[in-house]
Amino acid sequence: MAVPFTCTDCGRCCASLGRSISIERRATGRHYDCREAVRRETFRAEVSEEHRLAVPSLVGCPFLVWPSPERSACACHGTRPRLCREYRCASMRIFDADGTERGHVGGRRSLLTDDPALRALWDAGEGEEEAVWRERIEAALAGTGYRAEWYD
Numbered sequence: 809m810a811v812p813f814t815c816t817d818c819g820r821c822c823a824s825l826g827r828s829i830s831i832e833r834r835a836t837g838r839h840y841d842c843r844e845a846v847r848r849e850t851f852r853a854e855v856s857e858e859h860r861l862a863v864p865s866l867v868g869c870p871f872l873v874w875p876s877p878e879r880s881a882c883a884c885h886g887t888r889p890r891l892c893r894e895y896r897c898a899s900m901r902i903f904d905a906d907g908t909e910r911g912h913v914g915g916r917r918s919l920l921t922d923d924p925a926l927r928a929l930w931d932a933g934e935g936e937e938e939a940v941w942r943e944r945i946e947a948a949l950a951g952t953g954y955r956a957e958w959y960d
């Protein structure tokens with residue numbers, strides 16, 4: 809059975825991709841006119857009431873906040889730019905022996921694939937603890953001719 813994608817709020821996307829976002833001016837108390845440099849778009853961000861007093865991260869997007877040390881949040885989630893709305897999180901990509909991408913992993917273990925062999929290999933470890941799972945899947949992928957690129 810497929811594991812649904814779960815965003816872990818690790819903040820990596822906002823710390824890296826979010827560097828393309830800059831505030832050009834403060835329009836009102838909670839509204840900011842911004843520029844996003846990848847798509848070269850402008851947008852008006854509205855900081856949510858919940859995060860109004862949050863201190864922004866020193867790294868990455870100016871709207872990245874950390875309500876707790878383990879979990880990040882977007883202070884302008886409802887008005888975030890297209891780049892963020894269309895972002896597809898990847899922690900791993902899997903290629904076959906010909907170099908064709910056969911799988912894309914979002915979050916920690918959410919596999920997107922149309923390859924039944926890869927799916928079966930993946931689902932065999934459902935419920936395993938993280939370190940055990942990773943060791944097993946690395947060996948299994950290597951042993952069946954796949955090549956994995958991890959992004960952590």
Ligand code: SF4
Pocket residue numbers: 814815816817818819820821822897898915
């Ligand atoms: S989308 Fe991915 S990188 Fe971004 S916070 Fe969620 S798990 Fe982390």
Ligand code: SF4
Pocket residue numbers: 821822823825826829869870871872873881882883884885888889892
């Ligand atoms: S606008 Fe929000 S979702 Fe987009 S990079 Fe910044 S914090 Fe992340």
